[in-house]
Amino acid sequence: MTTTPRKIVFIGVNSSYSHSMLSYGFVRAWNEPFLPDHRWQLLETTINDDEAAGALAAVAAQPEVILGTAYLFNRDFLLRLLARVRALLPTTPIYLGGPEFLGDNAAFLRHFPAVTGVVRGDESSLHRIIAGDPDAPGLCRLDADGNYHDHGTAAMPDTTPIPSPYLAGYFERGKPFYQLETSRGCGGNCTFCTSSRSRGVRYLPLDRVRAELTVLAAAGAREIRLLDRTFNEPPDRAIALLRLFREEFPRLRFHLEINPARLTPELLELLHELPPGQLHLEAGVQTFNDAVLRTVRRPATAAKTATGLRQLHACGNFELHTDLIAGLPEQGLKDVIADLSRLIELEPEEIQLETLKILPGTPLAKRPPAGMVWNPEPPYEVLQTATMTATELHRTRLLSKIIDHYYNAPELRRLFAWAWRRENGFAHDFPLFLHRCGNPAIRVSPQKRLDNLAEFAAATGNHMLAELVRFVWLVNGLPPEQYGLTPHKTVRGEIHDAAGAIINRVRDNHELKRYFAAEFPFNAAAILAAVPTAWDHQPHRYLFYPRHGQRLGRLVEIAPEPEIKPANGPAPAVIAD
DSSP, rough: OOOOEEEEEEEEEEESSOOOOOHHHHHHHHHGGGTTTTTEEEEETTTTTOOHHHHHHHHHHSSSEEEOOTTTHHHHHHHHHHHHHHSSSTSSEEEEEEEEGOOOHHHHHHHOOOOEEEEEEETTTHHHHHHOOOTTTTTTEEOTTTOEEEOOOBBTTSSSSSOTTTTTTSTTTTTTTEOSEESSSSSSSOOTTTTGSSSSOEEOHHHHHHHHHHHHHHHHOEEEEEOOOOTTTHHHHHHHHHHHHHHHTTEEEEEEOOOGOOOHHHHHHHHHHHHTEEEEEEEEEEOHHHHHHHHHHOOOOOHHHHHHHHHHHHHHHSSEEEEEEOTTTTTTHHHHHHHHHHHHHHHSEEEEEOOBBBBBTHHHSSSSTHHHHOOOOOOOBEEEBBTTTTHHHHHHHHHHHHHHIIIIIITHHHHHHHHHHSSSTTTHHHHHHHHSOTTSSOOOOOOHHHHHHHHHHHHHHHHHHHHHHHHHHHHTTOOGGGGGGOOEETTTTEEEESSSSSEEOOSSOOTTTTTEEEEESSHHHHHHSSSOOOOOSEEEEEEEETTSSSSSEEEEOOOOOOOOOOOTSSOOOOOOO
């Protein structure tokens, strides 16, 4: 007599179709050998899909047990979907794991009776739970009488190899990027981080990393996002991994999280040597306030962090994404603005300002500082602290949107950085101006953002800012008619004046089909360049050559004297990426 295998359905709720949840592969690779009479099925959906359709797909799969992983971003969608499943399958066990369940789970289970139990910890005890063991490590559940049972935290022995989901083939092919663990845990002890619970760091062998990257490269992967909490700890391992990436996987792009305060000369030397574009570095700054860093037990100092960021920026062969946090204990609004000012001075490619989240299971959640108030529902953001009012924290959220919309836009970055650094009160006045004009959190086109800056300059009587806005508008190929300029066509690659005399020849690019000229009362191109430049309050005239089919072409300055800069002279000043 043949026994029908029991079916495990794993519901993976991703943020988008480009993302693929790694937890399914780890859960299956570890637990499948213990469950030979079970077969597995992955049902993937996204937080933007129809939860009713996802529930129907889960029911149609006829599961014996349902699994899922809850994260901050997918928790609400997943629970709504499972409530529908529970109504249609009232007796099917449903178990969830993930970082949402690292804290006290009694209240959750009483509030969401659709969930049979949750697992705190790793994937190592799930086979016992599926087999019906009510005392499996990590299992949190309610009994028939409503009594809460908590069996601690599931954790595999440190000497036990972690099975690879990629080598087992448990991943969706055709994704633009994949996540990869080369280590698990964190050596730091930041009080706001879920990794502060880890007993140490487990490092996967380099041969394992090489084998997984080989599989992913063969599957067509283009980008690998490492889940390691701090890639450059320890530095010798980071160097070995970077050499592996460079020498054996030059076609893959790697996204790494790095602590800029803990760089070594050897690591920096190798970072300088890597091919341009192979890395995207995310540097956790959090704050430049040393007192706050000590309070949250972060292993860094402001001086070392700033030095590391300058060294990383000097490499010039990768993008540098930086993170700040608002609402940390002992931090005030002035501290957040000072953090932004210092980071803007260092000129990373991207700045992310996030509000502190009190995540389940973290030391801050267990022992919150006096005066700290936060939203008890996801995303658990801090609403007020002893040193920051609710209004001030709301202002930091608006600043976050403005930094994202203006500084993080490559065509606006240098203009916005100039205004932030030079204009007293800009960090206060510009957000208020946008608030009066509408919702500053709404993302608008670059053209509208420049309009906003122009209107702000007019409202505050800032003539220099207005001129720089006009320059950035023109150099980025936006309609010159906005400023009363008329484009002229080139003739056989030549620029002519009104009398027909040749004033410039475009010898190196036949795509430059038209041009227009504009005069500025100072050296606008030099002022917006990356290096500090003295003001020259003399008229400067520029020729703008928009490239056909693209926003940015070339920019040539015409000297104020009668002689004309030759077309094959010094490289033109271009201020947009």
